[in-house]
Amino acid sequence: MRGPSLLTALAAGTLLWPAAPRRDPGPHQALPIVHANDNRTPAGRIRGDTLALELEVRRATWRPEADSGPSLEVAAFAEAGRDPEIPGPLIRVPTGTVIAATVANRLADSTITVHGLVTRGTGAGDSLVLPPGASAEVTFAAGAPGTYLYMAVLGKRVFDSDVDDEQETASGAFIVDPAGGSPPDRILMMNIWGQTLDSVTYRNALAINGRSWPYTERVEATVGDSVRWRVINATVRPHPMHLHGFYFRLEALGDGRRDSTLPAGQRPMAVTHTLNPFETMALTWVPDRAGNWLFHCHIGFHVVPDTRMDPPPSGSHDRMAHDPTVHMAGLVLGIVVHPAAGGVEPARGTARRLRLFVQEGKPRARAPRAMAYVLQRGARGPAPDSIEAVSSLLVLTRGQPTDIVVRNRLQEPAAIHWHGIELESFSDGVAGWSGSGRHLAPSIQPGDSFVARLTLPRAGTFIYHTHMNDIEQLTSGLYGGIVVLEPGQRFNPRRDHIFVAGWDSEAEPIHLLVNGDSLPPPLELQADVTHRLRFVNIGPAGQFPFSLYRDSTMVEWRRLARDGADLPPALARTGPAREWLDVGETRDVEFQAAAGEYRLVVGNPAKPLWARAVRVR
Numbered sequence: 001m002r003g004p005s006l007l008t009a010l011a012a013g014t015l016l017w018p019a020a021p022r023r024d025p026g027p028h029q030a031l032p033i034v035h036a037n038d039n040r041t042p043a044g045r046i047r048g049d050t051l052a053l054e055l056e057v058r059r060a061t062w063r064p065e066a067d068s069g070p071s072l073e074v075a076a077f078a079e080a081g082r083d084p085e086i087p088g089p090l091i092r093v094p095t096g097t098v099i100a101a102t103v104a105n106r107l108a109d110s111t112i113t114v115h116g117l118v119t120r121g122t123g124a125g126d127s128l129v130l131p132p133g134a135s136a137e138v139t140f141a142a143g144a145p146g147t148y149l150y151m152a153v154l155g156k157r158v159f160d161s162d163v164d165d166e167q168e169t170a171s172g173a174f175i176v177d178p179a180g181g182s183p184p185d186r187i188l189m190m191n192i193w194g195q196t197l198d199s200v201t202y203r204n205a206l207a208i209n210g211r212s213w214p215y216t217e218r219v220e221a222t223v224g225d226s227v228r229w230r231v232i233n234a235t236v237r238p239h240p241m242h243l244h245g246f247y248f249r250l251e252a253l254g255d256g257r258r259d260s261t262l263p264a265g266q267r268p269m270a271v272t273h274t275l276n277p278f279e280t281m282a283l284t285w286v287p288d289r290a291g292n293w294l295f296h297c298h299i300g301f302h303v304v305p306d307t308r309m310d311p312p313p314s315g316s317h318d319r320m321a322h323d324p325t326v327h328m329a330g331l332v333l334g335i336v337v338h339p340a341a342g343g344v345e346p347a348r349g350t351a352r353r354l355r356l357f358v359q360e361g362k363p364r365a366r367a368p369r370a371m372a373y374v375l376q377r378g379a380r381g382p383a384p385d386s387i388e389a390v391s392s393l394l395v396l397t398r399g400q401p402t403d404i405v406v407r408n409r410l411q412e413p414a415a416i417h418w419h420g421i422e423l424e425s426f427s428d429g430v431a432g433w434s435g436s437g438r439h440l441a442p443s444i445q446p447g448d449s450f451v452a453r454l455t456l457p458r459a460g461t462f463i464y465h466t467h468m469n470d471i472e473q474l475t476s477g478l479y480g481g482i483v484v485l486e487p488g489q490r491f492n493p494r495r496d497h498i499f500v501a502g503w504d505s506e507a508e509p510i511h512l513l514v515n516g517d518s519l520p521p522p523l524e525l526q527a528d529v530t531h532r533l534r535f536v537n538i539g540p541a542g543q544f545p546f547s548l549y550r551d552s553t554m555v556e557w558r559r560l561a562r563d564g565a566d567l568p569p570a571l572a573r574t575g576p577a578r579e580w581l582d583v584g585e586t587r588d589v590e591f592q593a594a595a596g597e598y599r600l601v602v603g604n605p606a607k608p609l610w611a612r613a614v615r616v617r
């Protein structure tokens with residue numbers, strides 16, 4: 001189900017990194033303006049069991065940011081007689097419906113190929129090639145229930161080709177509801193437009209339901225609601241989509257053409273799930289704590305201010321601004337959870353107190369800057385400029401309230417996100433956003449401190465990382481692992497091993513560090529006991545396989561947990577020792593170690609991004 005090629009994984013590194021701002025040339029006067037489509041209102045007219053639909057692809061002016069903001073000239077779908085929309089008009093029908101559609105190519109200069117107007121569940125593909133000015137009629141049964149998409153590509157490109165210039169703006173959601181209907185849900189579609197303007201300038205727009213942060217919708221919910229989302233990636237890039245503060249349960253996964261509801265008992269909980277190009281997912285989650293939260297792509301390059309259409313100049317303070325509308329951009333959705341009437345906050349009890357220092361030391365290795373989170377271990381904090389090879393591992397206890405006093409010793413603002421941890425909104429680490437109403441978490445200014453209040457309802461493997469000046473602080477070392485143990489357990493480094501993968505530079509090719517090291521000495525493991533291996537991927541981008549070989553043969557291990565949540569028993573199986581991890585994911589596995597020589601590998605074993613000899617004796 002995951003199995004993207006390593007090429008796809010590496011392509012995640014060559015990401016949308018605009019080199020220089022460029023003035024907007026201004027819209028063509030005569031073009032219609034794109035409406036951002038919130039995917040709430042189905043298109044067309046139903047008569048009996050038939051949906052009549054008239055679609056056009058037209059040139060239009062799209063403003064993915066403010067209504068008065070920068071604009072692009074794009075191809076977009078419209079219903080005949082209406083304004084063009086991004087995402088395109090929502091096709092949503094009950095199973096059994098027949099769709100009678102006309103599609104017209106109103107572009108003056110481009111042939112289009114339309115994909116996705118076809119019966120679902122049969123495996124059939126389709127493509128409708130329309131020269132400029134041409135139109136066609138298609139009539140088909142909607143088919144199997146699920147979450148799908150349709151799209152028009154310029155020229156005759158195939159459905160899933162990779163391209164330098166991205167014009168994935170002409171696509172829309174196609175939802176087939178089961179007989180009897182679906183519970184209330186929302187549909188979120190990602191679209192990207194991008195173009196290489198010259199050798200150094202790449203201009204792009206990344207949108208969820210037609211808008212880039214902070215102009216994306218604020219999704220509202222109330223404590224105790226059941227939230228259901230269908231998420232659709234209509235772009236040619238993978239996006240690891242991450243929910244702050246809560247787990248979601250994956251209900252269905254699709255590739256854009258086919259959709260599979262996961263069997264009961266095999267629906268994992270996750271805080272991050274990657275949608276590869278044109279994939280879809282259906283998920284549910286229950287907001288049980290009020291406040292402001294985020295759902296965003298965890299690829300740094302898709303959420304930093306540099307991804308704005310007119311990016312800030314280098315050296316700009318935007319990346320460290322307190323204002324969340326300034327320090328984030330792109331594929332970010334804000335969520336506002338309102339308290340339930342009569343709801344009371346549970347009492348928290350006496351908290352354990354830890355002190356964590358945000359430190360910067362002398363540059364090391366390739367990284368332009370060297371930073372680390374360093375835990376105070378004795379009566380005094382670390383020397384102001386001392387850093388360690390890797391940020392401190394935090395070992396915490398389930399159910400034990402824990403206050404982490406974060407002191408910022410950088411010369412710039414800091415913010416820490418406790419990734420995967422179910423906590424109060426104010427402590428979640430998004431400066432100017434976490435919290436509620438006017439009580440919003442500050443960025444931690446140089447010399448200041450902030451207390452993150454954790455309650456730790458779950459044992460497992462988690463991450464803490466910067467949520468400020470993301471690319472630079474992350475590649476400088478501001479990320480670490482969190483292990484939450486059951487009460488009474490002690491962390492046993494002879495049986496319990498964490499591997500935290502990050503990058504030490506954004507420069508290509510990717511240079512991977514695991515636990516701060518690119519060329520680690522062999523790992524010695526005791527034979528004939530069970531070892532727990534905890535994997536974390538928290539670089540700025542990239543999905544990689546973590547695997548264990550004996551000679552050239554992949555061994556077996558047992559899967560235990562994903563993103564800190566124990567897997568359902570049906571998924572906690574022994575199988576080939578390989579786990580794909582995207583950015584913002586963790587995996588726990590159990591390895592029954594027989595004596596021998598092994599190799600732990602990240603990436604392709606023939607040309608690994610990182611490898612470590614493992615000696616079991």
Ligand SMILES: [Cu+2]
Nearest residue numbers: 239297299302
């Ligand atoms: Cu992304």
